[in-house]
Amino acid sequence: MAKTSLVGPDLELGEAVLSALDDAGFPVTVALWLQKTEEHRWELVISTPRYGDKDVYLQFTLAIRGRVPEVLVPVRIESNRHPMIQELRKIFGKTKSVKGMRLGLRTLGGTFINDGYVYRIK
Numbered sequence: 001m002a003k004t005s006l007v008g009p010d011l012e013l014g015e016a017v018l019s020a021l022d023d024a025g026f027p028v029t030v031a032l033w034l035q036k037t038e039e040h041r042w043e044l045v046i047s048t049p050r051y052g053d054k055d056v057y058l059q060f061t062l063a064i065r066g067r068v069p070e071v072l073v074p075v076r077i078e079s080n081r082h083p084m085i086q087e088l089r090k091i092f093g094k095t096k097s098v099k100g101m102r103l104g105l106r107t108l109g110g111t112f113i114n115d116g117y118v119y120r121i122k
Contacts, residue, residue: 004040006033006117014044016068017075018119024063026050030078030085031119032103036112043074051079083109092121 010033018031030047050056056077064073078085087109092098103116 004035004042006035006042006115010042011117013068013071013073014117014119017044017046017064017073020064020067021046021060023067026059026063028120029080030088030121032088032121033117034076034103034113035115040114041074043076045076045078047078047080047082047085049080051077051081084111084113085109088121092118095121 014031014033018028021028027048027050028046029049030045032045033042034045035042046060048056050059053059060075060077080086080089091108092101098118098121101118103113103118105115106113
């Protein structure tokens with residue numbers, strides 16, 4: 001399968017999602033586009049302390065409704081306790097700015113990352 005690229009509209013979509021979540025008061029500790037090797041597809045990973053709430057995806061959907069174009073956003077919401085998220089926060093959590101940082105060809109918390117584009121790690 002051919003490797004797919006993350007392009008400008010994808011990056012803008014991620015920005016719009018993060019802005020909508022911030023405006024709605026939905027806490028986000030990590031936000032990044034992530035591409036794993038197996039599928040070569042990108043997904044927007046959002047880490048939140050609300051993970052585990054029975055309606056976290058509903059809260060997410062309500063926060064972005066009307067603010068993000070009506071497209072299918074491949075989103076995965078993760079716990080701050082997920083090993084990959086913990087390692088990202090440990091390594092980069094105190095970095096002044098991670099926006100635009102690329103992650104690739106590395107394993108973090110047991111997850112191999114083929115490529116990644118970071119918006120936030122705190």
